[in-house]
Amino acid sequence: MQSKIFLGTVLFIILFVATGVVLLNEGILPEQQTTPANPGTGRMQIEQRAILGGSKEQGALLFLGNCSTCHGRNGEGVPGKGPTLHPDLFTKHFPQIKSTLGGFGGTVKDFIRLTVAAGRPIESAWAIEQGGFPQRMPTWGKAYGGPLTDQQVEDIVNFIMGWQADAGAAQVVEFDAAGSDITKELPAGDAARGEQLFAQQVKQAGGSNAACKACHSLVPGEILTGPSLAGVATRAGTRVAGETAEQYIRHSIQQPNAFIVPDDPKFRQPNGKSAMPEGLGNLMSDQDLADLIAYLLTLK
Amino acid sequence: MTPEPFATWRRMIKEHGLIKTVFLRVDDTVTRITTGLNINDIRSVLRGDPPGKPNPRVKPHTESAIFHIWPSFYHEAVTKFYPTFRLGMLSTLLFFVEIMTGLFLMIYYTPAPGVAYDNMLKILSNVPMGQFIRDIHRLAAEFMVVAVWLHMGRTFLTGSYKKPRQFTWATGVILLIITIGLSYTGYLLPWDQLAYWAVTIGASMADAAPPPEVGKAVALLLKGGPDLGAAGLLRFYLLHVFALPLVAILFIFVHYYKVVRHGHSLPPEMEPIGEDTARKVSQDKRVPFLPDVLTNELVWFGILMVALVVPVALNIYNAPLEHAANPSSTPLHTVAPWYFLFIQGWLKLGDKTFWGVIFPTILIGLLLLWPYIDYNPSRRYGDRRIALAAMFGVIGILVISSYMGTPGFAVTTAPQIEIGYEFMPGEKVGPIRAIPFDQMKEGTWSTLDLASIPDDAPELRRVMEELAAAVSPQSVPPVQTINGQEVRYTNMYGELTINIAQTANGEPTLKELILGIHWDEQPTDPTNGRPGYFVYTYVSVDSTYSSGGE
Numbered sequence: 001m002q003s004k005i006f007l008g009t010v011l012f013i014i015l016f017v018a019t020g021v022v023l024l025n026e027g028i029l030p031e032q033q034t035t036p037a038n039p040g041t042g043r044m045q046i047e048q049r050a051i052l053g054g055s056k057e058q059g060a061l062l063f064l065g066n067c068s069t070c071h072g073r074n075g076e077g078v079p080g081k082g083p084t085l086h087p088d089l090f091t092k093h094f095p096q097i098k099s100t101l102g103g104f105g106g107t108v109k110d111f112i113r114l115t116v117a118a119g120r121p122i123e124s125a126w127a128i129e130q131g132g133f134p135q136r137m138p139t140w141g142k143a144y145g146g147p148l149t150d151q152q153v154e155d156i157v158n159f160i161m162g163w164q165a166d167a168g169a170a171q172v173v174e175f176d177a178a179g180s181d182i183t184k185e186l187p188a189g190d191a192a193r194g195e196q197l198f199a200q201q202v203k204q205a206g207g208s209n210a211a212c213k214a215c216h217s218l219v220p221g222e223i224l225t226g227p228s229l230a231g232v233a234t235r236a237g238t239r240v241a242g243e244t245a246e247q248y249i250r251h252s253i254q255q256p257n258a259f260i261v262p263d264d265p266k267f268r269q270p271n272g273k274s275a276m277p278e279g280l281g282n283l284m285s286d287q288d289l290a291d292l293i294a295y296l297l298t299l300k
Numbered sequence: 301m302t303p304e305p306f307a308t309w310r311r312m313i314k315e316h317g318l319i320k321t322v323f324l325r326v327d328d329t330v331t332r333i334t335t336g337l338n339i340n341d342i343r344s345v346l347r348g349d350p351p352g353k354p355n356p357r358v359k360p361h362t363e364s365a366i367f368h369i370w371p372s373f374y375h376e377a378v379t380k381f382y383p384t385f386r387l388g389m390l391s392t393l394l395f396f397v398e399i400m401t402g403l404f405l406m407i408y409y410t411p412a413p414g415v416a417y418d419n420m421l422k423i424l425s426n427v428p429m430g431q432f433i434r435d436i437h438r439l440a441a442e443f444m445v446v447a448v449w450l451h452m453g454r455t456f457l458t459g460s461y462k463k464p465r466q467f468t469w470a471t472g473v474i475l476l477i478i479t480i481g482l483s484y485t486g487y488l489l490p491w492d493q494l495a496y497w498a499v500t501i502g503a504s505m506a507d508a509a510p511p512p513e514v515g516k517a518v519a520l521l522l523k524g525g526p527d528l529g530a531a532g533l534l535r536f537y538l539l540h541v542f543a544l545p546l547v548a549i550l551f552i553f554v555h556y557y558k559v560v561r562h563g564h565s566l567p568p569e570m571e572p573i574g575e576d577t578a579r580k581v582s583q584d585k586r587v588p589f590l591p592d593v594l595t596n597e598l599v600w601f602g603i604l605m606v607a608l609v610v611p612v613a614l615n616i617y618n619a620p621l622e623h624a625a626n627p628s629s630t631p632l633h634t635v636a637p638w639y640f641l642f643i644q645g646w647l648k649l650g651d652k653t654f655w656g657v658i659f660p661t662i663l664i665g666l667l668l669l670w671p672y673i674d675y676n677p678s679r680r681y682g683d684r685r686i687a688l689a690a691m692f693g694v695i696g697i698l699v700i701s702s703y704m705g706t707p708g709f710a711v712t713t714a715p716q717i718e719i720g721y722e723f724m725p726g727e728k729v730g731p732i733r734a735i736p737f738d739q740m741k742e743g744t745w746s747t748l749d750l751a752s753i754p755d756d757a758p759e760l761r762r763v764m765e766e767l768a769a770a771v772s773p774q775s776v777p778p779v780q781t782i783n784g785q786e787v788r789y790t791n792m793y794g795e796l797t798i799n800i801a802q803t804a805n806g807e808p809t810l811k812e813l814i815l816g817i818h819w820d821e822q823p824t825d826p827t828n829g830r831p832g833y834f835v836y837t838y839v840s841v842d843s844t845y846s847s848g849g850e
Binding site: 001002004005011014015018019022026027028043046047048049050052054057061064065074147150151159162163 | 426592596602610810812841843
């Protein structure tokens with residue numbers, strides 16, 4: 001009897017001590033709280049960060065599977081497909097929204113959530129600046145006819161928000177862009193490097209991949225968005241009277257609206273412009289342009 | 301006479317003085333609360349003194365609503381650890397632990413898809429003691445299923461289901477089914493992948509109930525639709541927090557009333573064959589409930605609570621929580637809750653209707669009717685060789701069938717998928733995610749070149765060595781056998797590519813990990829157009845995988 005009372009007392013002391021230790025570790029003490037300077041040290045604070053981190057992990061996987069085709073693996077954007085998210089979204093696009101659309105009262109996070117969930121039925125101002133995108137942002141949230149749950153949309157939003165910390169410090173590469181000027185003298189082209197550019201094995205001077213293959217197949221007759229480039233070297237000289245193959249290809253890259261191939265209605269956007277995006281020249285140097293042209297001229 | 305305020309107090313103070321009056325009033329209050337024991341009685345209980353005559357410790361059994369449920373004395377033979385092993389009492393205590401922790405969890409829970417999972421995250425990250433209570437609720441549920449099964453096994457072992465306790469046994473079988481039902485309905489409520497798919501497997505049993513029209517109707521009634529959704533979650537919730545506990549309380553009272561009515565059955569070797577003497581307890585064999593049995597039970601309650609609280613407090617046990625339920629993505633190797641694994645094992649034998657519904661129903665029927673089938677009057681172990689052999693046979697069959705229910709048995713996918721799942725599972729943590737964040741070194745690490753792994757990443761090296769062992773020809777099973785010839789992958793190797801996906805102030809905050817499995821004549825992976833098989837994952841700097849988190 002006495003030994004049982006003793007044992008029971010010990011057991012209940014263990015019970016209360018264990019519960020008390022758990023309570024003190026939970027994160028309810030003032031020194032465990034999260035402040036701007038210090039991440040909180042309580043279990044709940046650690047858990048909050050882990051949950052946000054886990055959401056970003058899920059968001060990154062969803063971004064890779066659903067978003068990276070048009071916005072790039074690292075949010076760098078794909079010309080002709082989708083605008084740059086990292087860092088332009090934080091440094092340019094959203095500030096522009098706040099200054100021009102006075103009615104939008106939300107934060108950048110709200111704006112991302114809105115865009116991911118509800119898509120973008122009309123073209124945005126910055127999209128037009130980047131040369132326009134023939135496809136609109138589709139709707140992703142279930143509430144707007146998309147495939148993703150609220151939780152999944154939130155995961156993607158948390159992942160994209162992960163770029164914000166470094167957006168201000170992002171490197172802006174200074175280089176002499178080819179632009180839309182077709183009269184400049186180009187250096188001698190290197191077809192082998194041009195092929196690497198096309199295959200996205202090396203990057204353009206601006207730091208992004210050449211987007212050609214997103215719309216142009218190398219399989220004869222296959223139309224992705226633009227015409228197949230198989231045999232372009234032979235065809236190019238016949239398109240516009242007075243232009244050599246080299247001049248025509250250069251003209252098409254730097255000023256896509258000057259001549260639109262009439263073979264398929266897909267090549268022309270509803271607004272009458274070419275489906276080939278404007279402004280591709282802004283992302284490449286003269287050398288990049290010369291190399292690409294040299295490569296394309298080998299596709300006889 | 302005009303009523304005076306505090307008339308009794310004034311009269312007593314006049315008679316006894318203030319100090320004695322306070323003592324008498326306190327003593328009176330204590331006696332009222334304990335329904336019969338005053339301070340001196342309690343003191344003598346704690347000192348271990350024998351009770352006075354008449355025994356004041358019997359009074360609570362007649363006066364108190366709580367104490368009248370217990371008998372005022374037990375037979376000495378059933379107060380030892382054998383033959384009861386305290387399993388019935390532990391099951392009941394666990395049921396009340398579930399009710400108390402469950403009430404707490406209900407405060408923070410909404411049974412709606414999309415909200416329920418978010419509630420789980422809030423309970424873990426925003427409710428003080430939330431994780432603690434949730435872990436205990438889950439652990440106690442597992443304990444309860446074990447305790448109830450063991451309680452039934454014990455009752456069978458000692459032959460306590462025999463006359464006059466046949467009906468007690470039947471209510472016990474029903475309580476076992478209710479316990480499993482409670483655990484199973486609770487399984488769905490977090491609405492994560494683990495819950496959703498485990499319950500989907502179980503609920504598909506309802507579809508198989510014959511005839512097909514009935515199966516369809518039962519499944520629809522249970523799930524609230526063709527698939528588990530909002531309606532199904534609400535139904536499971538109401539079963540879990542209302543209907544099943546209500547039935548359980550009813551049956552617990554019937555069951556316990558019968559136990560008290562017939563007395564705890566004595567160890568089989570103590571009784572003459574065919575008789576039941578549990579109610580005839582001679583004076584010298586009586587052990588009073590107050591204080592001896594109660595003290596014993598309180599100690600067991602303490603042991604149980606320590607067994608629940610300490611593993612949770614030390615983070616040895618954490619209730620699992622996977623990603624939010626996604627009805628459009630089935631994780632690899634989905635399994636039913638462990639106590640249903642044996643049915644999942646039977647399903648691999650053939651027809652779903654027979655093995656999933658008819659056969660288990662026959663077994664439940666056999667269990668319910670067993671006291672009437674087993675006509676042997678003797679409870680002695682030596683006289684019950686066939687019954688005991690049958691019991692251990694059934695236990696053996698359940699263990700083997702449960703093993704058959706695990707993914708390791710007769711479910712094989714291609715080796716590269718199995719290795720990818722082992723090292724980077726879609727839902728659980730797996731070895732690769734558990735590498736500490738700072739040891740996830742940027743670069744491509746191959747099992748062919750383990751020497752190039754930096755020395756300051758011992759965990760990365762260890763996992764890559766494990767991966768090298770997993771892709772070695774000794775551990776990879778043949779893909780298929782054609783005409784007796786085993787077809788195997790040749791020159792298999794693994795590659796782990798680690799990239800920095802996001803940074804803050806130049807420090808990595810999110811890393812991309814790509815596990816590539818390669819072999820001769822490998823096909824192209826459709827996800828990225830490269831040859832080989834690839835699994836992608838991301839790990840955040842704030843993750844707690846390396847310290848046991850999920």
